[in-house]
Amino acid sequence: MGQYNSSKTRVEPTFNELLSRQPAWLPDLWRLAVSTRSRGPEPPFTDAPLPNSKIYDRALTPSTAFLKWMVQNTDKLTPPPAPPFGATPGGVASAKRAHLFGSHPDLREAARAEALKEIEAKGGKGSARQWWAFEGFTHVDACFETEECLLLVEGKRTEAVSPSTRWFRSRNQLWRNVEVAGELANGRPFGMLDAAIQRNV
Numbered sequence: 001m002g003q004y005n006s007s008k009t010r011v012e013p014t015f016n017e018l019l020s021r022q023p024a025w026l027p028d029l030w031r032l033a034v035s036t037r038s039r040g041p042e043p044p045f046t047d048a049p050l051p052n053s054k055i056y057d058r059a060l061t062p063s064t065a066f067l068k069w070m071v072q073n074t075d076k077l078t079p080p081p082a083p084p085f086g087a088t089p090g091g092v093a094s095a096k097r098a099h100l101f102g103s104h105p106d107l108r109e110a111a112r113a114e115a116l117k118e119i120e121a122k123g124g125k126g127s128a129r130q131w132w133a134f135e136g137f138t139h140v141d142a143c144f145e146t147e148e149c150l151l152l153v154e155g156k157r158t159e160a161v162s163p164s165t166r167w168f169r170s171r172n173q174l175w176r177n178v179e180v181a182g183e184l185a186n187g188r189p190f191g192m193l194d195a196a197i198q199r200n201v
Contacts (some may be wrong), residue, residue: 054092062135083098084097114132118130135171174194
């Protein structure tokens with residue numbers, strides 16, 4: 001954090017300088033994002049980012065589809081010690097998680113059905129502090145959103161990409177960001193760029 005926080009010391013100064021100029025550099029950034037693929041869509045940017053969209057340190061909701069998958073595949077998760085499975089001891093969330101991860105089949109299936117029903121109703125946007133939310137909100141260093149597409153930037157200086165999350169050891173940080181970006185894009189083309197950000201613009 002502080003002087004070692006790339007978001008503050010590298011990402012924001014770099015893009016603040018670029019944003020003070022013309023937005024013509026956005027298509028080039030898009031080309032970088034898709035350059036690792038054999039084929040990619042042409043740069044869809046024809047306008048500046050939406051004025052009401054947050055660019056830096058933007059919180060992205062967890063993937064609704066992945067929240068469902070986690071509830072349906074609890075045997076593949078790595079829950080915190082029981083009890084209280086990461087919840088407040090003695091609370092409702094602790095009891096429901098105990099049923100979901102327990103050995104009693106009827107209680108387990110009832111808890112799973114309840115969780116899936118709530119996820120269907122609330123989605124990732126309404127998952128904060130819910131007992132069935134085994135993945136939280138994530139923050140991306142920079143988010144460029146237009147009416148046509150979405151581009152996320154994860155800027156690194158010395159930090160490593162997180163290889164896992166609390167509940168799922170195979171949950172790579174970049175793939176997680178790609179998945180949540182897909183939901184945020186809602187049908188628009190989207191890209192994810194992992195970059196070593198320097199301040200010499």
